[in-house]
Amino acid sequence: xxxxKLLYIIIGITALAACxxxxxxxxxxxxxxxxxxxxxxxxxxxxxxxxxxxxxDPVKPSGLRGAEVVVSADGQQERLAYDEATGSYRSPVHxxxxxxxxxxxxxxxxxxxxxxxxxxSAPFISAEFxxxxxxxxxxxxxxxxxxxxxxxxxxxxxYRMDRTLHHPHFANKTTHDAYRWNVFxxxxxxxxxxxxxxxxxxxQTAEDDKEDDWDDILYEGDTITMRLMVVDEPTYDYLRSLSxxxxxxxxxxxxxxxxxxxxxxxxxxxxxADTLVFSYDGxxxxx
Numbered sequence: 001x002x003x004x005k006l007l008y009i010i011i012g013i014t015a016l017a018a019c020x021x022x023x024x025x026x027x028x029x030x031x032x033x034x035x036x037x038x039x040x041x042x043x044x045x046x047x048x049x050x051x052x053x054x055x056x057d058p059v060k061p062s063g064l065r066g067a068e069v070v071v072s073a074d075g076q077q078e079r080l081a082y083d084e085a086t087g088s089y090r091s092p093v094h095x096x097x098x099x100x101x102x103x104x105x106x107x108x109x110x111x112x113x114x115x116x117x118x119x120x121s122a123p124f125i126s127a128e129f130x131x132x133x134x135x136x137x138x139x140x141x142x143x144x145x146x147x148x149x150x151x152x153x154x155x156x157x158x159y160r161m162d163r164t165l166h167h168p169h170f171a172n173k174t175t176h177d178a179y180r181w182n183v184f185x186x187x188x189x190x191x192x193x194x195x196x197x198x199x200x201x202x203x204q205t206a207e208d209d210k211e212d213d214w215d216d217i218l219y220e221g222d223t224i225t226m227r228l229m230v231v232d233e234p235t236y237d238y239l240r241s242l243s244x245x246x247x248x249x250x251x252x253x254x255x256x257x258x259x260x261x262x263x264x265x266x267x268x269x270x271x272x273a274d275t276l277v278f279s280y281d282g283x284x285x286x287x
Contacts, residue, residue: 044092045078046089066107072104098120099267101117124145124146156233158181159196161198163222165219201216238255
């Protein structure tokens with residue numbers, strides 16, 4: 001059995017396994033903590049300042065005004081302006097690969113700062129849906145291939161797969177959402193290339209179409225957008241710990257100095273796969 005086939009089996013079993021038993025967790029309530037999420041990319045600069053919320057509070061916090069937000073590099077500074085429409089601090093200035101950026105945020109008498117190095121981008125080579133046979137079941141995967149921008153360096157990647165919903169199930173829901181996201185590095189990839197199989201759903205789940213599975217099922221006509229970001233190692237560590245923490249209630253390990261503070265700052269190069277409209281027609285089965 002190949003290592004890749006074994007990986008599919010492990011991912012498939014993990015994705016499809018479910019626990020029916022309800023478990024009550026006793027979370028300790030703490031005072032809200034300032035949270036900063038900052039990005040410098042080849043599309044511009046954006047920083048969001050919020051406060052943490054209770055695990056029992058499902059409402060996403062809105063961005064806070066009143067912060068002084070500055071991004072600097074190579075002796076130049078860019079002061080980000082607050083944008084009412086998005087609740088974030090923004091600038092149209094694009095980041096440049098090979099540059100180390102420094103973020104400083106002064107808010108309510110406290111000072112926060114972080115740095116991040118921007119690596120070159122990883123252009124997409126291909127992106128397509130495939131049926132992966134796993135244990136007499138077929139799992140829908142979105143297979144992406146991209147060019148490794150620095151083959152002699154261990155690079156780290158953050159992907160986000162968005163979809164625009166068109167099915168009647170979601171008539172009263174936000175039409176655009178993050179469907180899948182995660183991070184990975186280029187260990188095990190062929191020289192000069194990186195790949196990732198994004199596991200979506202089982203064929204049986206799609207056929208059963210149960211309400212509990214609607215958020216995981218891709219429907220005919222859904223618009224799919226995939227972006228790939230090359231990030232530095234501290235950003236990778238933050239996002240990986242965030243993914244793990246979502247399952248056990250732990251806070252992620254951020255890279256922003258200033259106590260107390262949660263969040264991250266990253267300088268990242270972004271590329272996109274071609275936007276597509278999802279259809280079951282023409283999806284081939286992987287060998």
